[in-house]
Amino acid sequence: MYEKNGEKYFIVDSHMHFWDASPANWVAGHENYAKGWIECFHAYQGLGPPETHWSIEHFQKYSEQDLMKDVFEDGYVDIAIFQPTYLTEWYSEGFNTTERNGALAEKHPGKFIVNTRFDPRDGDAGLKELEDNVARWGSRGVKLYTAEWKDGSRGWTLKDPEAYRYLARAQELGIKNVHVHKGPTIWPLDKDAFDVADVDHAATDFPDLNFIVEHVGLPRIEDFCFMATQEPNVYAGLSVVIGGLMHARPKFFAKVMGELLFWVGEDKMTFGSDYGIWEPKWQIEGFVDWDYPNDEFSDYPRVTTATKKKILGLNAAKLYDIEVPEELRLPAEAGTPGAGDDAQLVDDGARV
């Protein structure tokens, strides 16, 4: 919970990690990829305030104590949602697996939601693993990283028939939320790997699943926003948006937020710190204080305290059926957090 000026904010960090990218976990022969990956993440951290930067050694592998302090003690987070990313081609024990996250969650009951993942290239064995993970960790969500390398393959898309088989099975198992994360490679490499058209297809064909597009489809925010206006079950995950832009690029942060509020709407945007890339504390404090910098932005929808309460926690709480304490809820007239039925331009009155 975060409190500022008498307003109390229930905080759900809907996209965070507990990874091990230390050299001891690098796959022999693939060290360059393992090193390149974590150094790339570390450079992203450089876009946050200088006093929040970590050494590369600390960044490669932070401890349970670090996480609990940064996220809950200092970071105001009420519930954190683990999003695994395996990358077992590069990291022997995986970069950030369901098991690694789940073990931590079991030690701290009531603090975490443990999402799992699947990779449609894993065939029947992968379906079994998905079932086991859902049973073992009670997962209600999956994180899908379509750019993951596997043997000779450089990635996959949600349109693949195998992906549909997995989505259907995930739904049967009780999975409700699908977090999609795009990366720089897919097959074939001549296509735009960041294209979100496959999410559009899957969202249409699986109307009872929610698709949270992480980092709002960056670097394809325009495609994402336009798709989100047409699909009631598509949400904007703000990981990277707040962490990567709010401090380092405030002008673009304002524009991107304005576009998201215009096209997607405040009921369908969810905060995610992307910890350990960025600590949640400064992101939450900064976002609660944030408003458009000047009149140049008067065309965009306004940002209210209710907007921020929804984005920082209430929307994700709705998606994950998290019980929000009475005093942290919004009055009914503030709209429905997480409402999935407003797939239209949210502010038709806004000028071009």
Place this chain on the structure above:
Amino acid sequence: MTRTVGAVVDVGAVLAALGTVRDPELDEPVTTLGFVSSCTVSPDGVAQVRLRLPTYFCAPNFAFLMVADAYDAVAAVEGVRGADVVLEDHFASDAINAGVAARAGFVASFDGLAAAELDELRADFVRKAVMAGSDRVCRPLLAAGRTPDELAGMTLGDVPASADRERLRARLAELGLPAGLGDPLLVDPRTGEAVGVEALPLHLRRARLTRVGAEANSSMCRGMLRERYPTRGHGQTEEHP
């Protein structure tokens, strides 16, 4: 014809050639983005160019286009007898550098991983550049009181001459679309059809969104590049205000 060895090629001419090479995704020159880490010409006329990108994992297709375009641009400079263009510090450096040096094309360079060359990918992003460019040209007009209805009837020549207008015309021409001063200002970049009055408000909103997206990406890439490399690139500029 034999050339005098030494002092044949001005390195400035090579840099100018590199200034015509764009990052297809960001629609900005690789020079101003800071992607040219070094550029020299040997006494026997071989241009040596080193390119760098904001991350180790930048998308390999766009990286390939930049290296290949840089090779073509540099090789075409008068007096250059050979081009040695190398992308550094990238997961696919070896495949890209070898493929470009061998003039092999993308499919051959990424054996089994690519199904086609990159013309369609490039065209997709030129279309985005047309949308973003439409916003750059139209926003000042709207701010000056022009209505969307008026814009729908305007030609490219009705807009005051500016760098943004010429940039828009160049992108339209790249797509093979009408780009003359008597041609429509606002077109659907996919079909080349003029945008009608009714479709115009949504078209302009999409144009703004596309521009915000591209400029935010560019801004983030510049930030990442600075995190990665302390040195300035040749021709690197600060962000547009």
